[in-house]
Structure formats: structure tokens, C-alpha cells
Ligand code: AMP
């Protein structure tokens with residue numbers, strides 16, 4: 016598939032398109048309480064159950080009266096009071112008014128509220144001379160939201176403010192999509208779990224830890240399968256179990272010339288396609304099916320694993336979760352340094368973006384950018400997204416910056 020592109024590499028956008036074409040949303044719904052709903056994906060449209068505000072109410076502390084009475088200098092008789100939570104139940108007739116507090120329901124007969132500061136009161140006699148307009152200082156029922164109005168469409172991921180909004184409307188439970196179940200595993204005979212001693216030639220496993228932390232922020236149910244030894248039986252057993260999941264994410268073992276059994280066993284048990292992507296870092300990537308599971312094979316190098324997960328697996332998982340996600344927002348910043356780049360791949364360099372003295376955005380890289388250098392991404396707050404066709408960049412040039420989102424930040 017990759018051969019039809021210049022230098023045999025598939026552009027990222029094309030890879031993403033192919034992936035998103037293959038993934039459809041989970042259909043199962045579940046009802047969760049509002050306090051469990053943050054980060055979940057709405058499964059059924061949510062409409063507003065009530066008017067907000069629920070009744071006409073006063074926007075001021077003052078006197079509720081009939082605007083037709085208030086022409087020129089007049090004196091009205093105060094017949095009672097309306098407090099927030101304690102409405103006045105009578106009707107206000109001609110020549111009368113009620114003392115009313117902010118938020119209190121407007122009593123029958125009243126069609127205007129006169130600010131306290133604009134009247135003089137002696138006993139029950141309230142005198143005013145300012146012009147009064149019908150409807151003044153009255154907030155109308157349904158002015159903010161109307162009963163029946165659409166609030167959230169299916170596919171919306173619920174934010175903390177959405178939870179507040181729903182609570183303010185009396186909504187206690189929400190129908191959301193089931194969380195996709197993701198199996199996460201690592202391949203490589205050289206890998207050792209943190210906490211264990213390191214023998215010659217071994218390195219600590221880090222991908223699974225970083226990827227799990229990232230995926231959990233997407234409200235996925237992540238099961239960590241650990242390090243799979245490079246033995247056919249161990250791999251077969253792990254893949255058989257993983258095939259019961261909605262998605263499988265593995266890292267390592269997808270590079271050309273990798274001397275392990277992963278590829279053979281995947282091809283034997285499912286379907287697998289190896290891609291060479293025109294991105295840096297993260298050239299090797301695999302996508303396939305393992306039973307009903309979508310299989311995402313990330314490169315082993317730690318920065319490559321995070322970049323390909325973020326750029327390819329995450330959008331596919333969002334779609335699997337039923338989310339309609341907007342494409343991420345990028346900004347333009349001026350680079351403070353010269354950046355070496357060869358044309359031919361879309362480069363995700365790691366950087367720090369901030370405001371310069373003149374208030375405009377400036378960006379610098381986090382230093383050495385090797386695909387195994389985890390500090391380059393740990394120290395960063397953004398990617399510098401350098402276009403595929405672009406070559407070396409001078410200090411002072413404009414570059415596109417993708418701020419770290421909630422998954423990376
Ligand atoms: P591979 O894609 O398997 O050829 O691995 C590329 C590089 O990434 C090698 O240096 C591996 O040792 C390293 N690597 C692979 N998997 C992991 C992992 N889970 N954690 C840290 N480094 C890894």
C-alpha cells in the first residue's frame with residue numbers, strides 16, 4: 016500500500032483516514048450517575064428537562080409594581096414581600112407594589128421591578144419618579160434555556176462544566192457509551208519491569224507505563240498484559256486473550272528486521288498490515304484485526320510509541336468510543352532557534368511554547384530529539400509540527416505548534 020507514495024512512505028493524514036474508515040463506534044450504552052459521567056461519551060441526545068430560569072424572577076432588589084401605574088411622580092402601597100425561595104402568593108393590584116429580592120419569583124400583576132435606590136419609602140408608602148418600562152429588571156422564564164432544547168448530542172464527551180450544567184437542570188443520570196476495553200502489551204526480550212535489577216543488555220520497560228497513563232485519561236478501560244516474552248506460546252496465549260478486547264495496543268516488534276515472532280503469529284491469528292509512515296518519530300506502525308479487536312502496533316522507541324499512539328491510535332479509539340472529536344487546534348509561533356530537518360517526513364519535534372516579551376508566542380525545542388529520548392517529551396509542553404516538505408528552519412521562522420492536550424499535558 017505504501018509504495019504509491021513518494022519515498023514509499025504513507026503521509027500521516029492518509030494513514031489516519033484509512034484507520035478511521037475501519038473503526039465504528041461501540042453500540043452498548045449504560046446509565047451512569049452524574050458524578051461518574053465526566054469524561055464519558057454521551058450515547059443518547061440530552062434535552063433540557065426544565066426552563067431556566069424556571070419562573071419569571073427579579074434581577075434586582077427593589078419593588079415589583081405595574082408599569083402602567085408608574086407614570087410621573089407616584090406613591091404606591093407596599094402590600095408584602097417576595098424573597099428568593101419564598102414567593103408572594105397574592106396578586107398586586109393597581110396602586111400597589113411588593114418589596115422583592117433578587118431571584119424572587121415575580122408575583123401576579125407585577126410587570127416591572129424598580130430598583131431600591133430609585134424609590135423613597137415611608138412605612139408602607141413607596142414613592143418614585145423615575146421612568147418605568149414594562150418588563151424592566153425581570154428575568155424571564157426560559158431566558159437561558161428552554162425545556163426540550165437540545166443540550167448534548169450523542170458523541171459529545173462530557174466536560175466538568177457540562178456536569179455542572181446538567182446538575183443545575185436536575186439531571187441525575189446520563190446514558191453514555193460503554194468504555195472501550197483496551198489490552199496493552201509490550202514486546203521485547205530486553206525489557207525488564209521497573210523495580211527489578213537490570214542485567215547487561217536489558218532496559219526498563221517504559222512504554223506500557225506511559226501509554227497506560229495516557230489512555231486512562233481518555234476514559235478507556237485499560238488492562239495491562241505486561242511484557243510478552245519472545246516465545247511463540249506466550250505470544251499466542253496473550254493474543255488469544257487480547258482478541259476478546261475492543262482494541263489491542265502493543266509496542267515494539269513492528270520494525271523491519273525485528274527478529275521476533277510477533278508478525279508471524281499476528282498474521283496467523285488475524286490480519287495485519289505494516290505501514291511505513293512519513294512521520295518522525297514513528298515510521299513503523301501496524302494496524303490489523305485480532306478476532307474482534309482492532310490491533311495497533313506501535314514502534315518500540317518510547318517517543319515514537321507516544322507520538323504514534325497520540326496521532327493514530329487515540330483518534331481511532333475516540334471514534335471507537337463513539338466520540339465526535341474536533342480536529343486539534345494548532346497555533347503559530349516563532350522559533351527561537353535554527354532547526355535541522357530533512358524534507359520527506361512530517362516531524363513532531365518536542366518543544367516549549369511560551370509568550371515572548373512582546374506578547375507573541377515563541378517556541379524552542381527541548382534539545383536532542385532522538386526517538387528514544389523520553390526527556391525530550393517529558394520536558395515539553397507542545398509539538399512543533401514541521402511540514403513534510405519543509406527543510407532546515409532558521410531562527411525567527413514561523414512554525415506550527417500543537418499544544419499538549421489533556422492526554423499528554
Ligand atoms: P523495536 O520497535 O522493537 O525494534 O524497538 C525499538 C527500540 O525501542 C529498541 O531500542 C527497544 O529496546 C526499545 N523498546 C521497545 N519496547 C520498549 C518498551 N516497552 N519500553 C522501552 N523501550 C522499548
Ligand code: MG
Pocket residue numbers: 202203204267268273315
Ligand atoms: Mg523489539
